[in-house]
Amino acid sequence: MAITHEKMIEIQDLWFEYPNKRIALKGIDLHIHPGEKTALVGLNGAGKSTLLLHLNGILNGHGTIWIDGIRLTANTVGQVRALVGLVFQSPDDQLFSPTVFEDVAYGPIYQGLPPEEIEARVRMALNMVGMQDYGDRAPYHLSVGEKKRVAIATVLSMQPKILALDEPSAGLDPRARRSLINLLKGLPHTMLIATHDLGLVEEVASRVLVMSEGKITADGKTEHILKDKETLQKYLL
Amino acid sequence: MHQLGAQTKLLLALGYLFTTAAMPEKAWKVYPVLLILIICTAFLARIRLVSLIKRSLLAFPFHLAALPVLFTLPGDPCLILSWSKFSIAVSAPGVNRFLAIGAKMWLCIQAAALLTATTPMRQLLAAVDALRAPKVLTAAAALMWRYLFVISEEAVRLMRARSSRSALLSEGQGGGSIAWRAKVTGGMAGSLFLRSLERSERIYNAMQSRGYDGKIRTLPSTQAEECAPLTLVIGGFLFACLLLLGTLWQ
Amino acid sequence: MHPSPPPMHIPDGFLSIVVSSFFWAVSVGVLSIALRKTKRMLREKDFPLMGVLAAAIFAGQMLNFSVTGGTSGHLLGAALATILLGPWAATLTMTVVVSVQALIFQDGGLLALGANLFNMAIVGVAVSYAVYRLLLNLSKKQKFIPLAGFAAAWSSIFIASLSCALQLAFSGTSPAQIAIPAMASIHALIGIGEGMITAGALIFIGRARPDLLSGETAVSASSRGVFTGGIVISVALAVLSPLASSHPDGLEWVAEQQGFIEAARSPMYNLIPDYLLPGVESEALATILAGLIGVVIVLGVSIGITHNRQISRPNDSRL
Incomplete structure (x- = not known):
């Protein structure tokens, strides 16, 4: 994978406070290169999901965020949302349409694409996650693993450059987890994956960020961080 | 039947409902025709009548609301119920209206159930x-x-969580006042x-x-919207004839 | 998976064509106002909120608790929706619930849908809103909210049932002097279940997310029109019903004024039945009066309690 020196994600001094006064992010600085697959680990409440929700402007904290050279502002939020595919933790929340096809088509419809292009995008996305025969099915009738795949397809159809995944392997049985890991390994996108699944981190990610109480407390190559007993003990276990 | 456009089916069903509801209550010779329409449609759509009938049972308690018309509609008494000093007369028009309401309700539910059974949500x-x-x-x-x-x-x-914790120590009512039980249920609803x-x-x-930007957009749908004007015209004509027949032939 | 139908969903065949069309027209009119209002006031996130809460109301109607023997209390949800969403969005949400119940589950008819929407999505919501606002104006205390919720829920069920009974009476399917007291007394009881569940739900929500019930949300942001509308509907139905049930000829008089009597004479419609059994009148009146007294008592008790609280508050703060 060719890693250039331009930055796909750049965050400077990002702070965020929830309406209930809890400060969830305390000065995040972060650079992620194109094609880099980065894992975001840390205990519940460390701020991982909050950080992901900032990548496409769902939450707006203080600080600056650049996505693929575009500065995230109220004016560019539409553009940025086309670049960042956010996959939520619960596929039931992400798949809100009556059929798989309509759900995968949702993003392209809002991008204003012509019908033929929408159709082609949906086929492409479902193919990428191996769910090409499920277009007419209702999301309710899918297994958790299938829902996860479709949830990923719903953002792939927007042809984003970045995938931001929240707990992608939570609630999966071992076989579904295995096939999800293989899927993530095979996708070429820049990824930021918030997860507790260290096995997945080891296989998919080349870089690990450890978060604790709203700060990034460790950042390094996967093999280094996962062997660093002291860091893991302090922030994760 | 399953291939007919959803819009056509919906309009036909509404036409049927209108015809049935507007049918004069003494038109007993036309009700069987309406029933035959239901049976034929169910047969064409390969829907089992039993499942249709089961669905219609849901609304039957409501028929009780029409019970008083038996006694209050003026007309020739056809049955007099006496109980010690009291007696109450059932009038012939009352019986007729009560039965007509029941028949209309039942036919309408069958038609609506057929629509649902043949058309996905x-x-x-x-x-x-x-x-x-x-x-x-x-x-x-x-x-x-x-x-x-x-x-x-x-x-x-x-x-389930509630019932697995509401064990009974002995036969009879469980503990707690009704207000407490209502509060627990309210908590669940909350x-x-x-x-x-x-x-x-x-x-x-x-x-x-x-x-999503606050506007609701969907794919311009291709199927299901096609209207079959001919079918609709035939259906409308049929319903009009039935109504006319019902008005004249009582 | 479906709850036993609450007795308020009128099936097709019960309403005359005139009555069904009239209430379709009224409901469509009110809904178009609601749509216009919500378009202006709703935030983008309220559309998913309405859809999901509609599902929650539908599912919430499955929840029940045993009262005695085979009877059970369960929820209709108009008051809860009104308190959480404000009246306009609640009207739309209840519209979705009631329409899907008719369209998919045959719970209530399609021709009768206009009337059912009027009772449950319009009267139910407007009355809930008026009663809730009225009581909250007396006291803004957190503890008072469930009580106001109870009163709102009970009144919404009770008044909506009067509207339902009047529609049946106008259609000639159930004579006014029997339908009104019967519906009213049954729903005075059902309303207690609705009220208790609503109050329980509000207690729960008040503990977990008090922000949702703080006066600054949807409920207070709504217009005065709904408030007035709710009061007018309540009073009109509460006055019209005993009138109709004690003087069934009154209905005929109304119909005559409207020129409906011609329609009633034609064989197509049989609007107004003539009544026998004059002896029932006084009994019917008594039942209705009991219902009205119930309303007064609920209001009186709630007002009394807040009044006491407000008086005793200075002492509390000193302690």
């Missing part, structure tokens, strides 16, 4: 959409349909609502991150 919503129903309502209905089962399962889990509220926030986030 999605197409039905598309048909309602095509009849110019407001988009906000049909889109909210689609969303409701999507989450109805998810949330119903939550409700079932809540009730938690169901809260969870749904929070879920709707997450769904909103998911929609937003895929471009």
Whole structure:
């Protein structure tokens, strides 16, 4: 994978406070290169999901965020949302349409694409996650693993450059987890994956960020961080 | 029957309902024709009559609301019920109206059930959409349909958790006052609502991150909207004839 | 998975064509106002909120608790929706619920849908809103909210049932002097279940997310029109019903004024039945009066309690 020196994600001094006064992010600085697959680990409440929700402007904290050279502002939020595919933790929340096809088509419809292009995008996305025969099915009738795949397809159809995944392997049985890991390994996108699944981190990610109480407390190559007993003990276990 | 466009089916069903509801109550010779229409349609659609009939039982308690017309409609008494000093007369027009209401209700439910059995919810919503129903309502209905089962399962889990903790020490009523039980149930309803509220926030986030901007957009649908004008004209003519027949032939 | 139908969903065949068309027209009119209002006031996130809460109301109608023997109390949800969403969005949400119940589950008819929407999505919501606002104006205390919720829920069920009974009476399917007291007394009881569940739900929500019930949300942001509308509907139905049930000829008089009597004479419609059994009148009146007294008592008790609280508050703060 060719890693250039331009930055796909750049965050400077990002702070965020929830309406209930809890400060969830305390000065995040972060650079992620194109094609880099980065894992975001840390205990519940460390701020991982909050950080992901900032990548496409769902939450707006203080600080600056650049996505693929575009500065995230109220004016560019539409553009940025086309670049960042956010996959939520619960596929039931992400798949809100009556059929798989309509759900995968949702993003392209809002991008204003012509019908033929929408159709082609949906086929492409479902193919990428191996769910090409499920277009007419209702999301309710899918297994958790299938829902996860479709949830990923719903953002792939927007042809984003970045995938931001929240707990992608939570609630999966071992076989579904295995096939999800293989899927993530095979996708070429820049990824930021918030997860507790260290096995997945080891296989998919080349870089690990450890978060604790709203700060990034460790950042390094996967093999280094996962062997660093002291860091893991302090922030994760 | 399954191939007919959803919009056509919806309009035909509405026509049938209108015809049945507007049918004069003494037109007993026309009711069998209406019934035959139902049976033929069910046969064509390969729907088992038993399942249709089961569905119609749901509404029958409501028929009780029409019971008083037996006694209050003026006319020749056809039956006099006496109990010690009191006696009450059942009038012939009363019986007729009571039976007519029952028959109409039953036929209407059959027709509506047939429509549902042959048309998936999605197409039905598309048909309602095509009849110019407001988009906000049909889109909210689609969303409701999507989450109805998810949330119903939550409700079932809540009730299971409650019953697994409401053991009885001996035969008879469980403990707690009715008010307490109502409060517990209210708490369950409250938690169901809260969870749904929070879920709707997450769904909103998911929609937003895929471009939702407050306007509801859907794919220009290709199927289900095609109207079959000929079928509709024939159907309308048939219903008009039935109404005329019912008015004249009592 | 479906709850036993609450007795308020009128099936097709019960309403005359005139009555069904009239209420379709009224409901469509009110809904179009609601749509216009919500378009202006709703935030983008309220559309998913309406869809998901519609599902929650539907599912919430499955929840029940045993009262005695085979009877059980369960929820219709109009009051809860009104308190959480504000009246306009609640009207739309209840519209979605009631329409899907008719369209998919044959719970309530399609021709009768206009009337059912009027009772449950319009009267139910407007009355809930008026009663809730009225009581909250007396006291803004957190503890008072469930009580106000109880009163709102009970009144919404009770008044909506009067509207339902009047529609049946106008259609000639159930004579006014029997339908009104019967519906009213049954729903005075059902309303207690609705009220208790609503209050329980509000207690729960008040503990977990008090922000949702703080006066600044949807409920208070709504217009005065709904408030007035709710009061007018309540009073009109509460006055019209005993009138109709004690003077069934009154219905005929109304119909005559409207020129409906011609329609009633034609064989197509049989609007107004003539009544026998004059002896029932006084009994019917008594039942209705009992219902009205119930309303007064609920209001009186709630007002009394807040009044006491407000008086005793200075002492509390000193302690």
